[in-house]
Amino acid sequence: MTEPQPTILALDFDGVVCDGLIEYFQTAWRAYCQLWQPTDPTPPDGLADRFYRLRPVVETGWEMPVLIHAMLEGVADSEILAHWSTIAPQQATAADLESGTIAATVDQIRDRWIQSDLDHWLAQHRFYPGIIDRLQSIVHSPILPVIITTKEGRFVKQLLQQQQVSIPETQIFGKEVKQPKAQTLRDLLDKFRQETHQPVQIWFVEDRLKTLQGIQTQPDLDSIELFLADWGYNTESDRQQAAQDTRIHLLGLDTFAQEFAHWF
DSSP: OOSSOOSEEEEOSBTTTEEOHHHHHHHHHHHHHHHHOOSOOSOOTTHHHHHHHHGGGOOSTTHHHHHHHHHHTTOOHHHHHHHHHHHHHHHHHHTTOOHHHHHHHHHHHHHHHHHHOHHHHHTTOEEOTTHHHHHHHHHTSSSEEEEEOSSOHHHHHHHHHHTTOOOOGGGEEOGGGOSOHHHHHHHHHHHHHHHHOSOOOEEEEESOHHHHHHHHTOGGGTTSEEEEETTSSOOHHHHHHHHTOSSEEEEOHHHHHTGGGGGO
16 A cells, blocks of 8 residues: 555546446447347347446447447457457448447437436446445545546536535536546646645546556656556456556555545
8 A cells, every 4th residue: 555645535436436337338228229220129138248348448438339239240258358449440430430420329318318317317327335435434534535537527426415425516527627637637736736835645546547557657647646446447458457567556446445444
């Protein structure tokens, strides 16, 4: 475990705090049906579980229905895990679809779902074991909890409120901030240094290795401790890389839920 105690604990949301796989699959399946128009609108048995296992390869939302299409076309899991960045655009091109068109379809389907039945959409999200207790402890500790996510902040707030976790809106940086997570972390560092005139220690827990690696390349963020949440949307290869990285700490859910507790 790193020292000293953090000033700010910054957490990604989906894949660290909240498990949105059920919602991801349902949205992706609806988008797939609209784009590819299968004869049977019911997903085959086992497809959702396979999607859940392969979800870590998806970097942006347009890839989700493409992943379903690739699975149904018989592309092996091993191929998807090893070569998804090549397979995804090939599958879209073969269907004469552009990523922007697919992304718009995914967004429209999700927006209609939210507008027509927000409670049902929120109910498709689950929290990882022990996370809510840990968040509640952090909220009542000297450490400032911050959420940095690509999910809209208003939904993060609603999901947390349902669990009686109160994190102020000023500490939730969602999709609406329209900037990379690295910039949000930079802004936090600058803000607290200016306000307190004291050293600021940020710990950032994220489930995407590429995001952490991107932060690593920026010298002015060297003071931030980086953690890869091994329970989130990442692959075995990602976890192996993190375990061998001197800057990134591979973090297990039990460690986060228990050993981190002595700070809170």
